[in-house]
Amino acid sequence: QQQVKQSPQSLIVQKGGISIINCAYENTAFDYFPWYQQFPGKGPALLIAIRPDVSEKKEGRFTISFNKSAKQFSLHIMDSQPGDSATYFCAATEGAQKLVFGQGTRLTINP
Amino acid sequence: GAVVSQHPSRVICKSGTSVKIECRSLDFQATTMFWYRQFPKQSLMLMATSNEGSKATYEQGVEKDKFLINHASLTLSTLTVTSAHPEDSSFYICSARDGKTQYFGPGTRLLVL
Numbered sequence: 001q002q003q004v005k006q007s008p009q010s011l012i013v014q015k016g017g018i019s020i021i022n023c024a025y026e027n028t029a030f031d032y033f034p035w036y037q038q039f040p041g042k043g044p045a046l047l048i049a050i051r052p053d054v055s056e057k058k059e060g061r062f063t064i065s066f067n068k069s070a071k072q073f074s075l076h077i078m079d080s081q082p083g084d085s086a087t088y089f090c091a092a093t094e095g096a097q098k099l100v101f102g103q104g105t106r107l108t109i110n111p
Numbered sequence: 112g113a114v115v116s117q118h119p120s121r122v123i124c125k126s127g128t129s130v131k132i133e134c135r136s137l138d139f140q141a142t143t144m145f146w147y148r149q150f151p152k153q154s155l156m157l158m159a160t161s162n163e164g165s166k167a168t169y170e171q172g173v174e175k176d177k178f179l180i181n182h183a184s185l186t187l188s189t190l191t192v193t194s195a196h197p198e199d200s201s202f203y204i205c206s207a208r209d210g211k212t213q214y215f216g217p218g219t220r221l222l223v224l
Contacts, residue, residue: 032211043117043204043215044155089154098145099213101154 002027004092006102014110019077021105023090026071030092034099035064035075038087047088048075080109113139115207117216124195125224132190132219134205140185141207146178149202149218161188195223 005024013019023033032051036044050057050064050073057064063076077084090102114137124130134144142163147155159180160168167180177199179191188207192199200223206213 034212036215041202041218041220043115043206043218046212046214049212093211096143096208096211098157098160104154106152 002100004090004100004102006090006105008105009103010106010108012108012110013080015080015082017080017109019080019084019107019109020074021088021090021107022072022074023092023102024070024072025092025100027092027094027100028071029094030100031095032093033064033066033073034091034093035062036089036091038089038104044089077107080107082109082111085109113137113207113209113212113214115205115214115216117205117219119219120217121220121222123222123224126196127194130192130195130221132192132203132205132221134188134190134207134216136186136207136209136214139207139209141188141209142185143208144182144188145206145208145213146180146188146190147204147206149204155204158190192221195221197223199223 034049035047037047038044048059048062050066061078066073085108088105091099093099116135118133144161146158149155158173161180161182163182169175182188204218206215
């Protein structure tokens, strides 16, 4: 019940396209859902986060869509660029508890 | 966003020696810090939760006598890998919590020869 399932495991998108990464969870007590971006050899960097009382949050080219009833949330990267090539992790947490991470998605943007 | 630093960024040591990794929150105070280990092409594995002024909480399967954690101040937590062996070689990442958000350090690459 503490798992967060992330898909796809890897994704290749053409430059200018839309990248979509999906996550699903079971624990309805989760109340904070961040996305992290990680480049090789670096620590994860917070990209964008959402709370369950909001269905969508947009920051620049990055949008989180949240479906509370389906217990799913997704990251959309608009106008994907080669510099977006990285590994993306979704996560969830309840209250002040530890983060539960998805398995990660390796995104490659072809020029 | 908030900044978390780690030192060193890379360390090579001989088998049997101990290595200390520092994690600092630079522009905020963190009562809670976390230590993760990451294997190539895998997700982050939480090792322990470090609370300022109290003992760390270790995840199941993590040897507390091997991975010593100290959180002596609101901006500093340290992880000491004692009697390191080649199987301890990995990428170690810390994070510090500010409110509900965790900010991660840049990671420390440990190679034990």
